[in-house]
Amino acid sequence: MKIDEGNCTRCRSCIIYCPVSAIKTGENRVLIDQDLCVECGVCLKSGACKFDALHQPPLEWPRILRSQFSDPLISHPSTGIMGRGTAEMKTNDVTGRFRLGEVGFAIEMGRPGISTSMVDVEKVFKALIGEVEFEPLNPVTYLFDLEEGEFRDPRVRGERALSAIIECKTTEENGVRVLNILREVSEEIDTVFTLCVVNRCRDHEIPFKRVMEEEGFTPRINGKTNVGLGRPLA
Ligand code: SF4
Ligand code: SF4
Structure with missing residues (x-):
C-alpha cells in the first residue's frame, strides 16, 4: 500500500486501521513502512481516507505473497483457496485426511498486531522435514522444496504476512517427537507461535491429549468439535 503525498492531508485517520502498525507519522508526513506492511488492504477498505490518498499499486512476485496470506478475500493461485490454510483442517469430515492413529498439526506463526x-x-x-507429511493443498507447502525444506524461490525470505499456517500430520507414535521438535524450534521464532493438534476420539477419549499432558504440554480443548455430519470417513 502506498500514500500519495500530494493528496495526503496528514489527518492520521487511517493509522488506527492498520493491524501491524505500518502507517507512521514522520516529519510533516504520514508514511507506510513498506517492510512492515503486509498488503492486507484493510486501511483502503476501511474508507478512512477521505482524500483519495491511499492507493494500492499492482503487486508483483514475491511481494504479492503478502496479500495472498494477509487479505482473506484473495485466493492463492497455487491452490485456488482463500485464506491461510485449508477448510478440511478444521472439519476433517470432508476428506477424512486424519485417520485413526494419526495426529494432525496446524502451526500458525503471526497474528494481527x-x-x-x-x-x-x-x-x-525445515525442522519438520522427514518427520511429517505436509498437506499438499496448503499454500505454505506449495512454496517449499520438500526435500531441502527451503523456499523454492529464496526471495520469499524477504516477505512478511499477517500469519502463515503449516499443516501436516504424522502417526501417533511419532507425534511426541514432532511435538518436541516444535517446542525447540518455537524458541527461535520472533512472533506468536500457535499450535493446533488434531486427533480422533477413540473409546471416548482423545488419545493424544493424554500423551501431550505427559510431555508437559497443556492442551486446551477449545477448538472445533466434529460431530461427523459430513461424508463418512474413508
Ligand atoms: S495494507 Fe494493511 S498492513 Fe499495509 S498499511 Fe494498509 S492496513 Fe497496514
Ligand atoms: S487518511 Fe488519507 S489523508 Fe489522512 S493521513 Fe491517511 S492517507 Fe493521509
Whole structure:
C-alpha cells in the first residue's frame, strides 16, 4: 500500500486501521513502512481516507505473497483457496485426511498486531522435514522444496504476512517427537507461535491429549468439535 503525498492531508485517520502498525507519522508526513506492511488492504477498505490518498499499486512476485496470506478475500493461485490454510483442517469430515492413529498439526506463526516474517516460517518448515507429511493443498507447502525444506524461490525470505499456517500430520507414535521438535524450534521464532493438534476420539477419549499432558504440554480443548455430519470417513 502506498500514500500519495500530494493528496495526503496528514489527518492520521487511517493509522488506527492498520493491524501491524505500518502507517507512521514522520516529519510533516504520514508514511507506510513498506517492510512492515503486509498488503492486507484493510486501511483502503476501511474508507478512512477521505482524500483519495491511499492507493494500492499492482503487486508483483514475491511481494504479492503478502496479500495472498494477509487479505482473506484473495485466493492463492497455487491452490485456488482463500485464506491461510485449508477448510478440511478444521472439519476433517470432508476428506477424512486424519485417520485413526494419526495426529494432525496446524502451526500458525503471526497474528494481527504482530505478523510473521517468512524466514520464521522456513525455520519451522525445515525442522519438520522427514518427520511429517505436509498437506499438499496448503499454500505454505506449495512454496517449499520438500526435500531441502527451503523456499523454492529464496526471495520469499524477504516477505512478511499477517500469519502463515503449516499443516501436516504424522502417526501417533511419532507425534511426541514432532511435538518436541516444535517446542525447540518455537524458541527461535520472533512472533506468536500457535499450535493446533488434531486427533480422533477413540473409546471416548482423545488419545493424544493424554500423551501431550505427559510431555508437559497443556492442551486446551477449545477448538472445533466434529460431530461427523459430513461424508463418512474413508
Ligand atoms: S495494507 Fe494493511 S498492513 Fe499495509 S498499511 Fe494498509 S492496513 Fe497496514
Ligand atoms: S487518511 Fe488519507 S489523508 Fe489522512 S493521513 Fe491517511 S492517507 Fe493521509
